[in-house]
Every structure is written in structure tokens, then in C-alpha cells.
Amino acid sequence: MLLRASPSAAFTLSTAVENVNKFPSSSSSSSACFPSSSSRRTDGFVMSASKNESNSRSPVTGVVFEPFEEVKKELRLVPDLPQQSLARHKFLDECEAAINEQINVEYNVSYVYHALFAYFDRDNVALKGFAKFFKEASVEEREHAELLMEYQNKRGGRVKLQTILMPMSEFDHPEKGEALYAMELALSLEKLTNEKLLNLHSVADKYNDVQLADFVESTFLTEQVEAIKKISEFVAQLRRIGKGHGVWHFDQMLLDA
Numbered sequence: 001m002l003l004r005a006s007p008s009a010a011f012t013l014s015t016a017v018e019n020v021n022k023f024p025s026s027s028s029s030s031s032a033c034f035p036s037s038s039s040r041r042t043d044g045f046v047m048s049a050s051k052n053e054s055n056s057r058s059p060v061t062g063v064v065f066e067p068f069e070e071v072k073k074e075l076r077l078v079p080d081l082p083q084q085s086l087a088r089h090k091f092l093d094e095c096e097a098a099i100n101e102q103i104n105v106e107y108n109v110s111y112v113y114h115a116l117f118a119y120f121d122r123d124n125v126a127l128k129g130f131a132k133f134f135k136e137a138s139v140e141e142r143e144h145a146e147l148l149m150e151y152q153n154k155r156g157g158r159v160k161l162q163t164i165l166m167p168m169s170e171f172d173h174p175e176k177g178e179a180l181y182a183m184e185l186a187l188s189l190e191k192l193t194n195e196k197l198l199n200l201h202s203v204a205d206k207y208n209d210v211q212l213a214d215f216v217e218s219t220f221l222t223e224q225v226e227a228i229k230k231i232s233e234f235v236a237q238l239r240r241i242g243k244g245h246g247v248w249h250f251d252q253m254l255l256d257a
């Protein structure tokens with residue numbers, strides 16, 4: 001006769017224990033009947049269970065997972081109205097509003113960069129490297145806005161675009177010159193964007209929206225810190241150069257980048 005303990009055979013195991021105890025043994029303790037997890041043969045009787053194993057494999061009672069019963073509550077939460085999001089789940093209005101605010105920040109920064117592109121592309125300014133740099137920066141900020149829009153839709157929020165302020169159109173500065181002034185402006189805008197992103201992250205934290213916090217961290221925060229470092233270096237270099245001939249070389253560097 002061969003018996004093996006298994007979780008699904010709890011009854012068989014307990015029956016076997018009773019049977020084993022009927023056999024003569026040198027010790028009356030249960031641990032002597034089941035030495036560790038090794039097998040013991042007694043007149044053709046083999047057990048492959050230890051005392052601990054028999055404890056851990058005791059039958060679980062009173063716990064029955066009934067998915068269709070449990071999902072009934074969720075089923076009631078699925079909206080019927082066509083204008084309501086079906087995907088929305090654990091997404092608060094405060095997080096939705098904070099995302100819309102960040103979309104507006106990205107669009108505003110994009111608009112200023114576009115104005116800078118238009119300025120440096122003028123025939124009497126003609127710093128084509130700067131024009132290229134700010135055009136790309138403008139597109140990048142618009143892409144950031146779009147990433148936030150896609151995320152808003154993914155979570156079942158609604159994108160609400162707000163007003164964009166009219167940016168300046170003249171960027172020449174009597175002491176600094178246009179190149180340094182524009183780059184310092186860009187640095188301040190990137191720092192402002194960073195601050196707004198951190199605000200968005202703190203809203204996600206406050207309302208325990210782990211997914212939104214993860215999205216902000218993984219998609220924006222690292223890149224934002226890198227952008228601040230890069231533009232800081234440009235500002236430092238332009239401060240060394242001053243106005244004039246050096247700016248033309250800097251512009252060529254941006255053109256080739």
C-alpha cells in the first residue's frame with residue numbers, strides 16, 4: 001500500500017496518520033512517526049510527509065472565491081451614459097484638473113519658444129542655429145502637451161484646453177544681447193515647467209494616484225532635469241562669449257547639433 005500526502009488529499013493524509021499510529025513504534029511522539037520530510041517504510045507502508053508539511057497542508061475551509069459575486073459591485077459602476085468614460089477607474093477630479101493645467105503650461109512654453117523661433121529667423125537677426133533650436137524646443141513642448149492629453153484620455157479624464165497667453169515678440173536686450181537673453185528666458189521657463197511638474201506629482205501623491213505619479217516620473221521628470229542642465233550650460237557659455245562674433249560661432253554650433 002502506498003500513500004502520498006497532497007494538498008488535495010487532506011482526508012487521505014489524516015486517514016494515513018491514524019493508520020501509521022497503529023503500527024508499533026520506538027517512540028510515541030508524532031515527530032518519530034514522520035522524521036523530517038524523508039520517507040519511512042514500515043512493512044511496505046511509505047509516507048512522504050513531515051509533521052510540518054501536514055500542518056501547512058491542512059484543508060482551507062470557509063474561503064470560496066466567487067468572482068461573479070464579487071464583480072457585481074463593479075458591474076453596477078459601469079456607466080450607461082454614452083458621454084461618460086468607460087475606462088475611468090480610481091481617477092479623481094483633482095488629478096484630472098491638474099493634468100489639464102500642465103497641458104496649458106506646456107502649450108504656453110511651446111508658444112514662447114515658437115515666438116523665439118520667429119524672432120531669430122528674421123532677416124535682420126538671422127541666427128539660424130537659434131531659430132532651429134527654439135523651433136525644435138517648441139515642437140517638443142507641444143509633444144509634451146500631447147502626451148498629457150493621451151494620458152488624460154487613457155485614464156478616462158477629459159482634456160480641457162485653456163487660454164494661451166500672448167508671448168513677447170522682441171527679445172533683444174541692451175546689455176546681454178538677444179542670444180544670452182533668450183537662453184536665460186528658456187532656462188527660467190524650463191525651471192518653471194519643472195516646478196509645475198512637481199506640483200502635478202504632489203497632487204498625484206496627495207490623492208494616492210500611484211499611476212499618475214509613475215507617469216509623471218517616468219515620462220517627464222528625468223527629461224526635465226536634463227533639459228535644465230543643458231540650457232544652464234548654454235547660458236554659462238554665452239556669458240563667456242558676450243555679444244558679437246562669438247555668438248555667430250555659437251549659432252553655427254546650434255545649427256550643426
Ligand SMILES: [Fe+2]
Binds near residue numbers: 106140141144193
Ligand atoms: Fe515640457
Ligand SMILES: [Fe+2]
Binds near residue numbers: 141190193227
Ligand atoms: Fe522643456
